[in-house]
Structure formats: structure tokens, C-alpha cells
Amino acid sequence: MISHFLNLEWKQFFRSASFSKSVGAKILIGFFALYFAASFLVLGISAYFIIRDQFPEQDPLVLVNSFLMYAIVGDLIFRYIMQKLPVMNIKPLLILPIARSKIVHFILGKSALSFFNLLGLFFYIPFAVVLIKEGYDTAGVLGWLATMILLTQCANFFNFLVNKNNAVFGGLITLLIVGYFVQYFNIFNLPAFIGQGFDAVYANPILAIIFIILLIALYVVNYKQLKNEVYLDALISEQTKEVSASDLSFTDKLGDLAPFIKNDLRLMWRNKRTKSSVWMVAVGLLYGLFFYPNPIYADMEFMYVLVGIFSTGTFLINFGQFIPAWDSGYYKMFMSQNFKYERYLKSKFTIMTISVVALFVLGIPYVYFGWKVLLVHFAAMIYNVGVNTHVILYGGTFNRKKINLDEKAAFNFQGTGAVQWIIGLPLMVLPMVIFGLINWLVSFEIATATLAVLGFIGIALHKKLMAAITKKYIANKYVMIHAFNQEN
Template sequence: MISHFLNLEWKQFFRSASFSKSVGAKILIGFFALYFAASFLILGIGAFYIIKDQFPEQDPLVLVNSFLMYAIIGDLIFRYIMQKLPVMNIKPMLVLPISRSKIVHFILGKSALSFFNILGLFFYIPFAIILIKEGYDASGVLGWLAAMILVTQCANFFNFLVNKKNAVFAGLIAVLIGGYFVQYFELFNLPAFIGQGFDAIYANPILALIFLVVLVGLYAINYKQLKNEVYLDVLISEQTKEVNSADLSFTDKLGDLAPFIKNDLRLMWRNKRTKSGIWMLVLGLLYGLYFYPQTALKDFEVIYVLVGIFSTGTLLINFGQFIPAWDSGYYKMLMSQNFKYERYLKSKFMILTISVVLLFVLGIPYVYFGWKVLLVHFAAMIYNIGVNSHVILYGGTFNRKKINLNEKAAFNFQGTGAVQWIIGFPLMLLPMAIFGLINWLVSFEIATATLAIMGFIGIALHNKLMASITKKYIDNKYVMIHAFNQEN
């Protein structure tokens, strides 16, 4: 039966109507998969020797174990954002004499072979081999490796249980940030405390069975939950949900833009594709924590621009680049209404501007890393408002691909075309190039002021730029209506 299921999956993959259309996206995803796999493999091979060279007095295994808390929680966060639940077209099978248990076991077994579960092995297995080669106890290392494989699988099935629970995701973020700061300020070394548990597994490999028990428990819970949903009447019945409407009356102060802004805010929070993108705001805001603590990059000031543009413009980039494709499902109806197109675009601009300012304010604590960081972030905020927001809106006139709002954003290239790749150059690389050149030729202060001045010029020319962009949208209106009517 398993071979029959695999045969059906193979045929579904190659015979689907979207296969030829999405082959480019699949190749791109494959490229990224190979890149990450190669990176983890190289790191796994070289980690022992790098640690020995940089920290000669520390045991590489103990040091790696002390950072496993970050790796495990980071893996869970990455899965929450990126990993899709295992799916299978099971409706036709429910009227056939096929056991529901076999269907459920196949779906769960299929998830165990997910790339997310295999990726970590490209680090753990080479690292374990190097440890044995360098004289570590083989049984202890194999016990540690077995524990890491089981932990990876536990994360896989735990993710399926909490995938739709935003409170759990927020808790993971809180634990990750809290663990970092309590360690940074030397209040309590939580990562090292958890690392001692993995040290104990190396000393006593039988302890790895604890994770096997946890894995069996998680599998059983997933099995029971999924089996209860594998009924034909459950799959075809209409689900009724009570919708709690948020109070958006504060937007009424924005006048005739309020109806459009309300619609966009509801769209962001109620749909899976946009909701996944909202959580990117947290990652974008914390983007600088990867670069700024590194002393090697302290004098590489062009990095400040990269972080500033990205952290203050996370929503601008993730949401703005798909304007007006977010409304593609009802774009024809929207264009039949009696309103000025300029109001529609100004509402988008208002949302992008408010998000840029808000993210800058939330990022003010980055001043801890120096006043230069905050100064560049301020200039990046002005640049995003005056330049990048208009670039994003203009780029939207070339969007021709429909977006399904019910699909997750992770590894989802639906709605993505050449425009989204090309527009990255003026958004990110242009300000970095301008800043880097002027900083090298003149000074840091002049380079920062140049970015801010360019932003202020864009703000001063806002009305003229919007008039030109609006005309472009109106000229392409019927082309976009026709394009959005086509199925991807």
C-alpha cells in the first residue's frame, strides 16, 4: 500500500497542471536547498577545528551543546514560518476500501522525510564523525547523534501541533530573546544549563531514549488528531467560524482613505499568506542582532544601511512588492466601484509609511551599538518613505500574477515574477552603493545625510510621483484585470 501511495504522489507531482508553470520556482527552491545543505555540511566538517582554533581551552562538543538551545528554538521558529504541513489528496480514497490508519501513517511518515528534518543532519553527522576521528568515545558520540536525530523529529511533529497557534510562536520568540539577554547580562546561563543535558547524553548514551519516548508521544498525539479528521463528512462539510471583528475605528481619522486601510488591515490578519508575512516583522526588527554584535563588522559601516533599510522596511518589502496582487481575487469587483484610484494607492502608501516609522521607533534600542547605527537607521527610514515606497508602488504596475491568500508565504513563489527580483536592486543595493561610495570618498556624516536628503526629496515630490504612478496603474488597469482572472 505504501508503494501505491508513493506512486500516486509521483504522478500527482508530474501530472499537475501547475508543474510546467512552476518548474522555474522548483529549480530555484532546489538551488537554495543545495546551498543550505552544502553550507551545513562544510560547517559540520570544519566546526571542530574552528572551535579548537578560536577557543583552544574549551571542549568543542561542550561548546556546541551550549548553543543547542538556540539551534532547537531557531529550528522551531523556522519551521513555523517555512514548513508546510504534510498534505495528500485523500478525498477520493475515503470511498475506497483503504484503511484510514494506513492513510494517516503514510502522511506522518512522509513528513519524517521532510527536507527540514534532513538539513540538520548535514551538520550533526559530519560533526559526529570528526569527534570519533579525534578520539571521542564512539558510543557516547553515537548516543549524542541519535539524540539530535530524535530531537529533529520531535520538532517536526511538535510543529504540526502548534502550527496555527500564534501564542506558541510568540512564546518561542520570547524564550529565544530572553535566553540571549539573561546570558548576555550574565544573570543566568540558560543555554549552558540545557547544554549540560546533552553533555550527560554523551556521558551516558542510554539517556537518548528519553527523546525516543517524547517522539513516540508526539507521533501518537498527531496520529490521533489527524485520524479524527480523516472523514469524508469532515472534509466536505462547511466550517462555520465566529469572526471577532477588530475595532478599527481609529483609522476613521484618515478620512476617505479609511475604508481601504481597514480592508488591508483585515486582509493582513485574516489570511494565511499575509499573516505569515506579518511574523516576518519580528525577524526583520531583530535582523541587526546578527550583525551588530560582531566586532569584525564594526567598522564595515555599509552594513548599517543594509540593516536599516531591511529592519525599517520589512513590511514595505514583504507587503509592498505584491501590490495590487493582494487584491487579485476581487480586483475586477474593486475596479468596478466608484472611487478614485489615487485614494486606493494613497492608502497603500499610508500603511507602508506608518509601518516604516513604527519599525524605526521599535528599533531605537539599537543605539546600544553606537550612535552611528541609530543615525543610519533614521536616514534609512526617510529613504524608505521618500524613495523605496514610490519604487514599490511603481513596480506594482507590472504585477500580473494572482495570489492565493490561503497559502503560506514560506517557499511560496505564487505571485512572484521578474519584477520582484529586479526591484530588489533599487530597494537594497542602490542605497548601499551610494552610502558606501560617499562614505569612502568623503565621510560617514555626508553619506548618511545624502540618503536622508534623497528621502526628503522624494517626500517633497510625493504628489507628483503619485500622480504619475496613478496614471500608470489606470493605463494598465484592464491588463491587470485580465491577468488576475487567469489561474496560476
């Protein structure tokens, strides 16, 4: 039966109507998968020797164990955003004499072979081999390796249980941030404390049984939950959802833009694709923590611009690059309404501008890393408002691909075309080049002022720029309607 299921999966993959259309995206995803696999493999082989050379007074295994909390929590966050429960086209199978238990076991078994589960092994297995070769106790290393493999599978099944629970996702983010800061300020070394548990597994490999029990428990819970949901009547019955109407009356202060802004806010919160993009705001806000604490980047001031543009413009970039494709599902109906197109675009501009200013305010604590950082972030905010908002709105006139709002954003290239890749140059690269060149030739202060002045010029020319952009949208109006009517 398993071979039959595999055969069906193989045929479904290659006979899919979208296979030839998405082959480019599959090749791109495959390239990234190979890149990360190779990176983890190289890191797994060299990690022991790098740690031994850089920290000769510390045991490499103990040091790695002290950082495993970040790896595990980061893996869960990554899975929450990216991973989907592998599904089969089970509706036709439910009318056949095939036990539901076999279908469910196959779905869960297939998830165990997910790339998300295999990626970590490219680090753990080579690292374990090097440890054994360097004289570590073989039984202890194998117990440690088994624990890491079991934890990877536990994360896989745990993710399926909490995948739609935003409270758990928030808890993981909080744990990651709290763990970092309590260690950074020498309050309590939480990662090292958790790492002692993995040290204990190395000393007593029999403790790996705990994780076997945990894995079995998670598998059983997933099995029971999924089996209860696999019913034909549940699949074919019409689902009635009660939509909670949030109080958006505060937007009424924005006058004739309020209806459009309300529509966008509801769209963002009610759909998977846009909701995933909203969560990326948290990633952008914390982006600087990957750079500023690292002394390597202390003298690379042009990197401040990259962080500043991205952290204040995360929402602008993720939301703006798919304007007006977010509305592609009802674009034809939308364009038949009696309203000025300029109001529609101005509402998008307003939302993006508010997000840029809000993210700058939330990022003010970055001043902890120096006044230069905050100054560049301020200039980046002005640049985003004055330049990047107009650039991204103009880029939207070339969008021709429909977006399915019910699908997650993770590894989803639907709606993504050459425009989304090309537009990254003026958004991110151009301000870095301008700042870096002037900073090198003149001074840091003049380079920062230049970015801010470019932003203020864009703000001063806002009406003229919006008029030109609106004219371009109106000229392409019927081309977009035709393109959005096409199935991807």
C-alpha cells in the same frame, strides 16, 4: 499499500496542471536546498577544527552543546514559518476500502522524511564522525547523535501540534531573545545550562531513551488528532466560520482613506499569506542583532544601511512588492467601484509609511551599539518613506500574477515574478552603494545626510510622483484585470 501511496504521489507530482508552470520555482527551491545542505555539510566537517583553533581551552563538543538551545528553538521557529503538514489527495481514498489508519501513518511517515528533518543531519552526522575520529568515546558520540536525530523528529511532530498556535510561536521568540540577552549581560547562561543536558547524554548514552519515549508520545498524539479529522463528511461539508470584527474605528481619522485601510488591515489579519508576511516584521526588527554584536562589522559602516533599510522597511518590502496583487482575487469587482484610483494607492502609501516610522521607533534601542547606528537608521527611515515607497508602488504597475491568500508565504513563489527580483536593486543595493561611495570619498556624516536628503526630496515631490504612478496604474488597469483572471 505504502508502495501504492508512493506511486500515487509520484503521478500526482508530475501530472499536476501546475507542474510545468512552477518548474522554475521548483528549480530555484532545489538550488537553495542544495546550497544549504552543502553549507551544513562543510560546517559539520570543519566545525571541530575551527573551534579547536579559535578556542583551544574549550572542548568543541561542550561548546557546540552550549549553543544547541539556539539551534533547536531556531529550528522550531523556522518550521513554524516554513513547514507544512504533508497531505495527500485523500478525498478519493476515503470511499475506497483503505483503512484510515494506513493513510494517517503514511502522512506522518512522509513528514519524517521532510527536508527540514534532513537538513540538520548534514551537520550532526559529519560532526559526529569527526568526533569519533578525534578520539571521543564512540558510544557517547553515537548516543549524542541519536539524541539529535530524535530531537529533529520531535520538532517535526511538535510543529504539527502547535502550527496554528500564535501563543507558542510568541513563546519561542521570547525564549530565543531572553536566552540571548541573559547570556549577553552575564545574568545567567541559559544555553550552557541546557547544554549540560546534552553533555550528560554523551556521558550516559542510555539517556537517549528519554527522547525515544518523547518521540513516540508526540507521534501518538499526532496520529490520534489526525485520524479524528480524516472523515469524508468533514472534507466535503461546508465550513462556517465566525469572523471576529475588530474595532478599526481609529482609522476613521484618516478620512476617505479609511475604507481602504480597513480593508487592508482585515486582509492582513484574516489570510494566511498576508499573516505570514506580518510575522516577518519581527524578523526584520531583530535583523540588526545578527550584525551589530559582531565586531567584524564594526568598521563596515555601509552594512548599517542594509540593516537600517531592512529593519525599518521589512513590512514595506514584504507587503508593498505585491501591490496590487493582494487584491487580485476581487480586483475586477474592486475596479468597478466608483472611487478615485489615487485614494486606493494613497492608502497603501499611508500604511507603508506608518509601518516604517513605527519600526524605526521600536528599533531605537539599537543606539546601544552606538549613535552612528541610530543615525543611519533615521536616515534609512526617511529614505524608505521618500524613495522606496514610491519605487515599490511604481513596481506594482508591472505585477501580473494572481495571489492565493489562503496559502502560506513560506516557499510560496505564487505571485512572484521578475519584478520582485529586479526591484530589490533600487530598494536595497542602491542606498548601500550611495552611502558606501560617499562615506569612502567624503565622510560618514555626509553619507548619512545624503540618504536623508534623498528621502526628503521624495517626500517633497510626493504629490507629483503619486500622480505619475496613478496614471501608470490606470493605463494598465484592464491589463491587470485580464492577468488576475488567469489561473496560475
